[in-house]
Amino acid sequence: MASAVFGPATFCAVTGGSRGLGRSIAVLLAGRLGQGSRLVLTGRSLQGLQETKRQVEEKSPNQLEVKLVTGDLEDSAAHAAHFCDIFADAQQGTFKNALMIHNAATLGDGTKKASEHSDPQILTKYYAANLTSVITLTSKFMKIFPSTTVRRTVVNITSDSAINPLVNHSLYCSGKAARNMFFKVMAEEDPDVRVLSYSPGPLDTDMLHTVRSCGNKGVEDLLTSMESSGMILSPADSAEHLLNLLEKDTFQSGDFLDIFNFKY
Amino acid sequence: MASAVFGPATFCAVTGGSRGLGRSIAVLLAGRLGQGSRLVLTGRSLQGLQETKRQVEEKSPNQLEVKLVTGDLEDSAAHAAHFCDIFADAQQGTFKNALMIHNAATLGDGTKKASEHSDPQILTKYYAANLTSVITLTSKFMKIFPSTTVRRTVVNITSDSAINPLVNHSLYCSGKAARNMFFKVMAEEDPDVRVLSYSPGPLDTDMLHTVRSCGNKGVEDLLTSMESSGMILSPADSAEHLLNLLEKDTFQSGDFLDIFNFKY
Numbered sequence: 001m002a003s004a005v006f007g008p009a010t011f012c013a014v015t016g017g018s019r020g021l022g023r024s025i026a027v028l029l030a031g032r033l034g035q036g037s038r039l040v041l042t043g044r045s046l047q048g049l050q051e052t053k054r055q056v057e058e059k060s061p062n063q064l065e066v067k068l069v070t071g072d073l074e075d076s077a078a079h080a081a082h083f084c085d086i087f088a089d090a091q092q093g094t095f096k097n098a099l100m101i102h103n104a105a106t107l108g109d110g111t112k113k114a115s116e117h118s119d120p121q122i123l124t125k126y127y128a129a130n131l132t133s134v135i136t137l138t139s140k141f142m143k144i145f146p147s148t149t150v151r152r153t154v155v156n157i158t159s160d161s162a163i164n165p166l167v168n169h170s171l172y173c174s175g176k177a178a179r180n181m182f183f184k185v186m187a188e189e190d191p192d193v194r195v196l197s198y199s200p201g202p203l204d205t206d207m208l209h210t211v212r213s214c215g216n217k218g219v220e221d222l223l224t225s226m227e228s229s230g231m232i233l234s235p236a237d238s239a240e241h242l243l244n245l246l247e248k249d250t251f252q253s254g255d256f257l258d259i260f261n262f263k264y
Numbered sequence: 265m266a267s268a269v270f271g272p273a274t275f276c277a278v279t280g281g282s283r284g285l286g287r288s289i290a291v292l293l294a295g296r297l298g299q300g301s302r303l304v305l306t307g308r309s310l311q312g313l314q315e316t317k318r319q320v321e322e323k324s325p326n327q328l329e330v331k332l333v334t335g336d337l338e339d340s341a342a343h344a345a346h347f348c349d350i351f352a353d354a355q356q357g358t359f360k361n362a363l364m365i366h367n368a369a370t371l372g373d374g375t376k377k378a379s380e381h382s383d384p385q386i387l388t389k390y391y392a393a394n395l396t397s398v399i400t401l402t403s404k405f406m407k408i409f410p411s412t413t414v415r416r417t418v419v420n421i422t423s424d425s426a427i428n429p430l431v432n433h434s435l436y437c438s439g440k441a442a443r444n445m446f447f448k449v450m451a452e453e454d455p456d457v458r459v460l461s462y463s464p465g466p467l468d469t470d471m472l473h474t475v476r477s478c479g480n481k482g483v484e485d486l487l488t489s490m491e492s493s494g495m496i497l498s499p500a501d502s503a504e505h506l507l508n509l510l511e512k513d514t515f516q517s518g519d520f521l522d523i524f525n526f527k528y
Contacts, residue, residue, distance in 0.1 A: 114454075115453070116403060117403055118403040123399055131387075132384055174446040178395075254429070
C-alpha cells in the first residue's frame with residue numbers, strides 16, 4: 001500500500017523503538033515502506049531494538065534497511081553524536097519522503113508530587129530526554145532533509161496527560177504539554193512540513209504498568225476502571241490508527257489528535 | 265484593605281521584580297500587605313530592584329520589610345544558593361500567609377524558528393530559567409512553609425502564548441505550556457495550596473517591545489493592530505486585576521485565568 005507518506009524511498013526514524021508503541025509502529029511501518037527505504041530505530045536497550053528489528057524483517061517483504069542506534073536521551077551532551085548516527089549516510093536525493101517519529105518518553109519519578117521536585121539535576125535530565133532532545137533532533141532532521149528535496153513529516157507522540165493532569169506525574173504532563181506547544185508553533189512556521197501530535201491512548205505497555213504502580217490509589221483505580229471498561233488498547237491497534245492518519249493525510253498540520261479521534 | 269491573602273504577617277516573594285509586571289505587582293502589594301510582612305524581590309538587575317524597592321517604600325504606609333535578591337535563573341547550579349537567600353530567616357510561625365509569585369520569564373531568541381533550535385546548551389538554560397527553576401523554587405517554598413503553619417498561595421504568571429502559538433517564540437510558548445500543566449497537577453495534589461495561573465495580557469513592557477522587534481512581520485502587525493485597538497495594557501492595570509483575583513479568592517485552584525477574565 002504505497003502512499004505519499006510511505007511510498008518508495010522513505011527515511012523514517014522512530015525513537016523509543018525497543019518496545020511498546022515504538023516497536024508496534026516500526027513493525028507496522030515495515031509492511032508499508034517501499035523499496036529503498038530506511039528505518040532507523042533508537043532506544044536505550046540494544047536487545048529490545050534487535051527484537052524489534054527481527055519482527056520488522058519478518059514482516060517486511062521489501063529490501064528494507066533497518067538501522068539500530070542506541071543512546072540515552074537524558075544526557076544532552078551526547079545528543080549530537082547520537083543524532084549524527086541516526087542520520088549517517090542520509091545523502092540528499094536518496095529519499096523522497098522523510099518521517100521523524102518522536103516516540104521515546106520517560107515518566108519521571110511517579111512517587112513524587114509536583115511540590116516535591118527539588119533536584120535541578122533530575123529535572124534537567126528529565127526535560128533533556130523528553131523535551132530538549134525532541135527539539136534538537138527535529139532541528140537536525142530539518143537540516144538533513146531540506147524542503148526542496150523531500151516531503152517531511154514530524155510526529156510527536158503525546159498523551160492525554162498533556163491536557164488532563166495526572167496525579168504524581170507532573171513532569172510527564174508538563175513535558176508533553178511543552179512538546180505540543182512547540183510543535184504547534186513549528187506547524188505555523190513551516191507550512192511545508194506535516195506536523196502531527198498524536199495521543200495513542202492508554203496502552204497495554206510497560207509504561208502503563210509503571211504508572212499504575214505509582215502508589216497513588218486514585219491513579220490505580222482510574223486505570224483499573226479503564227481496563228474493565230475495555231479502554232486499554234494494544235500498541236498495535238494504536239500504531240495502526242496513527243499510520244492510517246498519516247496515510248489519509250487529512251489532518252491539519254499542528255493538530256493534536258488522539259486514538260479516539262478527539263481533537264484537542 | 266487587609267484580607268486572608270494580604271493580611272498581617274504575609275511573606276511574599278516576587279521573581280522578576282526589577283521591572284515591568286513584577287515591579288507593578290510589588291508596588292501594588294505594598295499598599296495591601298499588613299504589619300510584619302516581608303516582600304522579597306528577585307531579579308538580575310540590582311539597580312532595577314532598588315528602584316522597585318524605592319517605589320514600594322514610597323507607597324507602603326506599613327513597616328514593610330523589603331528584601332532584594334539578585335540572581336540569574338539560567339544557571340541551575342546556582343539555584344540552591346539563590347533560593348536560600350530568598351527564604352533566609354523565614355522562621356516558622358513568623359508569617360500567617362505565604363505568597364509565591366513566579367513572574368520572571370525570558371523570551372529566548374526571537375529570531376529563530378522552532379526548527380532552528382539546535383543547541384542543547386541554550387535550550388537547557390532556557391528551560392532552567394523558565395521551567396525547572398519555577399519547579400524547584402516552588403518545592404523550596406513548600407518546604408519552608410509547611411501546611412500546618414501558614415496559608416499558601418502560588419501564582420504562575422503565564423501567557424496566552426501557552427495556548428496560542430506565537431511565531432518565532434516556540435521556547436516561550438512551550439515553557440509557558442509546561443508551567444501551566446505543572447501547576448494544574450500541583451493543584452490536584454495539594455488541595456490546601458491556592459494555585460493560580462494568571463495570563464496578564466499583552467502589556468506595555470520591555471518584553472513586549474522585544475517580541476515586537478523579532479523581525480517577523482506577522483507578529484509586528486498583530487501587535488500594531490492590538491495597540492491601535494487599545495488592547496495593550498499597562499502593567500499596573502494587570503497587576504491590580506491579579507491582586508483583585510487573589511483577594512476575591514473565588515478562583516478554583518489550578519485555574520488558568522487571564523486579564524480579560526477568559527478561562528482556558
